[in-house]
Amino acid sequence: MTSKIVSVVLTDRGWNGLVPLTQTCCKSIIPFIGSHRLIDFSLTNLIQAGIKRNLILSRFHCSSLMDHLKHAWGDYKSRIEVLEPIYSQAKQLPVLRQNWTDVLLQHLDAFNRPTDEHVLLVGGEQIHRHYITSLLQYHQIQRAELTLVVAQVPVEQASQYHVVELDEQRQVISIQHQPQTPTEIPNKPGFAMVLTENYLFQRPVLVKGLFNNAKKLDGKHDLTKDIVSLLARRVKTALFDLGEIDEKQAPTYWHNVNNLDDYWRLQMMMLVEQSVEGKSGTDALLSQRVESKRPIEYCNIEEIKVRIKDSYIASGCQIEGACAIRSVIGEECELGRNSIVHESILMGRCKIGANSRITRTIIEEDVEIAPGTVIGEKPKRDKARFEMTDGGLIVIPKGSRVGFEEEATPLHENYPEGITDYVV
Numbered sequence: 552m553t554s555k556i557v558s559v560v561l562t563d564r565g566w567n568g569l570v571p572l573t574q575t576c577c578k579s580i581i582p583f584i585g586s587h588r589l590i591d592f593s594l595t596n597l598i599q600a601g602i603k604r605n606l607i608l609s610r611f612h613c614s615s616l617m618d619h620l621k622h623a624w625g626d627y628k629s630r631i632e633v634l635e636p637i638y639s640q641a642k643q644l645p646v647l648r649q650n651w652t653d654v655l656l657q658h659l660d661a662f663n664r665p666t667d668e669h670v671l672l673v674g675g676e677q678i679h680r681h682y683i684t685s686l687l688q689y690h691q692i693q694r695a696e697l698t699l700v701v702a703q704v705p706v707e708q709a710s711q712y713h714v715v716e717l718d719e720q721r722q723v724i725s726i727q728h729q730p731q732t733p734t735e736i737p738n739k740p741g742f743a744m745v746l747t748e749n750y751l752f753q754r755p756v757l758v759k760g761l762f763n764n765a766k767k768l769d770g771k772h773d774l775t776k777d778i779v780s781l782l783a784r785r786v787k788t789a790l791f792d793l794g795e796i797d798e799k800q801a802p803t804y805w806h807n808v809n810n811l812d813d814y815w816r817l818q819m820m821m822l823v824e825q826s827v828e829g830k831s832g833t834d835a836l837l838s839q840r841v842e843s844k845r846p847i848e849y850c851n852i853e854e855i856k857v858r859i860k861d862s863y864i865a866s867g868c869q870i871e872g873a874c875a876i877r878s879v880i881g882e883e884c885e886l887g888r889n890s891i892v893h894e895s896i897l898m899g900r901c902k903i904g905a906n907s908r909i910t911r912t913i914i915e916e917d918v919e920i921a922p923g924t925v926i927g928e929k930p931k932r933d934k935a936r937f938e939m940t941d942g943g944l945i946v947i948p949k950g951s952r953v954g955f956e957e958e959a960t961p962l963h964e965n966y967p968e969g970i971t972d973y974v975v
Contacts, residue, residue, distance in 0.1 A: 568810035921954030
């Protein structure tokens with residue numbers, strides 16, 4: 552069946568929840584656990600499922616995406632094709648912003664071939680694994696014209712998704728679009744069924760849906776609201792519930808990266824997974840990008856030893872008598888003498904000065920932190936100095952220099968819980 556399927560990976564800028572990380576790049580290539588990118592999860596799953604034609608489609612040109620695909624996915628270039636968008640990143644004005652329906656129509660020839668019986672639309676900014684093969688089999692067994700990939704989430708979290716309203720026989724009644732009061736799953740109170748925004752179509756069904764929507768003059772051309780929702784009630788539709796898959800050897804999961812808190816939480820989750828299971832959720836990724844050829848350098852300084860616990864350290868890092876606890880240290884970062892990085896993400900080429908303490912912070916590339924600087928221990932003070940998420944995380948934008956005009960914090964000021972055992 553895989554020879555008759557074409558996948559289309561949809562990548563976007565990510566306008567709100569992940570700013571400033573998406574200020575200058577596509578959401579799909581934000582660093583995730585070191586040198587990996589969000590799009591690597593979708594591409595890995597598609598290629599491992601045996602799909603031969605995988606199209607990358609973006610609403611805007613993103614040079615960093617092209618660079619990543621060239622360097623990290625060169626071994627699979629015969630199976631990955633990038634569809635060039637009409638608008639360049641330099642022209643990303645609201646007036647030029649298009650719906651996915653417009654972009655899919657513009658590139659219709661790429662996936663509307665007689666040999667392509669099915670079209671799989673996949674989001675390029677999701678964390679998921681080990682379900683594409685099961686999805687293809689399920690779609691075929693059900694003889695579905697459209698299969699919606701769905702997941703079960705607590706009802707209090709469902710308002711940020713498209714919620715599927717079901718009857719007692721688990722048939723689709725309607726699709727609610729980010730409802731304030733989501734409908735619960737029948738016989739499962741406290742949970743709602745949501746769209747993952749991954750869809751498997753019979754090709755003629757998708758093409759007809761796109762053309763019919765293009766004829767509408769009311770300006771409503773949203774892919775999920777105006778095409779998927781309508782088709783789900785008119786054609787034979789199956790629900791592929793990720794919560795019911797039995798994958799004994801490789802557990803299936805799906806997570807959407809909606810905001811900075813999600814971005815941080817998912818990486819912390821994978822660090823715990825690595826600690827418990829001895830392997831990370833990124834171990835199976837097929838991407839091969841390593842930007843730095845320098846090895847990791849660990850250097851004990853007199854009585855101050857390097858201490859690493861439940862952390863990921865990327866290539867090219869220099870750790871000099873420093874401590875990293877449940878943190879992601881990106882490529883070519885430097886941690887100075889007796890510095891402590893706790894539950895934080897350093898995205899690359901960051902320099903943390905001696906005796907600094909960084910807690911629950913996301914630091915973009917090329918940031919320098921002055922010696923003795925403390926971030927993440929005094930919320931009121933930090934909120935006045937830095938951007939802070941709803942979950943209390945601190946975000947330091949690319950290229951910042953922090954703490955160079957301030958008096959250094961005394962070394963033995965009160966430490967946050969979880970760090971004291973690592974203080975020298």
